[in-house]
Amino acid sequence: MVRDIAPLLNNKWSDPAVVVVDSNLNFAIPLLGGHHGANEIARKISELGAIPVLTTATEVHGKPSVEGIADRLNCEIFNKESTVAVNCALLDQEIEVLEVKGPRIVVVDEDVSVLVKRRQENIEVKGDSGNNS
Template sequence: MKTAVIALKRFEEEGRRVADVLGGEFLPYFPEVFEEAFAAYEAVVAVMSAGIAVRKCAPLLTTKWRDPAVVVVSPDLRFAVPVLGGHHGANDLAREIGKKIGAVPVISTATEALGRPCVEGVAASVGAEIANPDSTLPVNAAMLDGEVPVYTVGGPAIVVASSAVSVLVEGGEYVVGIGCRRGTATESVVAAVRAALRTAGIGPEEVLVYATTAKKSDEPGLRDGVAALGGVLLYLSAETLNARTPPSPSRAGLIGLVGVAEPAVLALARRGELILKKKVYGDVTVAIGR
């Protein structure tokens, strides 16, 4: 991970030592240093009190999927405490610091503290991405209580899953949201998605997952279209879609939704970034994000 090490002036020597053993970049403290580090680094190590670090990080937080991992190292270099993104690199970084400078890693995430697996760890072990990040809360909670089954599905495939099922997908970065009118043909779905991908300059192999509303789970044209594209299709609940605020107006209000294509992207995209706002291709609407 690209790592920044920030230290208060009186602890610069200690900060530089940590940066050196990690191969990170040392940043002397100044008022906006955390803001700059959040924008440019995957991990931040703060050599200072946890209170200072937390107060500086708090206004910058978005989601654990976008924010950098943050580890606080006590000024005497005795403790390395993950405070943000424990399952997203901070725990491992704290352990690495411990090995290299002798600090004690203070791990507080429940699954790791209790010796249980977590969704993020399973995904990392198989080189996959979590297609529906919101699922990790209930699934990790279930992992604390007992064994959670893991199923491998060969593709092309369609996955219909509840919000308490984590879907891990190998490869790809982009999320494609699709809406369509009832009875839309397979060929129309394929043509629309390919046109949208060309507009965005993205190849089909770069798509992590396709998503639509659960209200379209009985649409064979949509299902078969995604299968023809070699993709995985997730059906999202109305609750999941309506929790988002899409930038474009939509006629999906007629079926009780704020939208389909754009909210589907915003629900699953790690960065929450729309790179192609919804475009209409005949009977099909497509949006793309990451």
């Protein structure tokens, strides 16, 4: 399995979510991308009877992760390298999520994750006006 997917791997932020399931459908194990969809896929597979084997530290301890918080808030993580330190801190303490409305200049330490809201695309739907002439 690992050798098969090796050519697809680049980095944690762009690698596909990969879940391994044993042949008896006993276990669903996120191999890659736990915080990037694989844990959720394993939970979905558990509806078929498999036990999800989640190994990301935040999941094991029932804590939120920066990646999960970003997804819930419809945000992108601006400084991805910060997530290791912040996820480690989330294991031991409550971390406040602050929302800063601009215009502002924000200066942060390297152990602060910065989440940027995704732009909402306005899609205009034009229907048939009923004129067939």
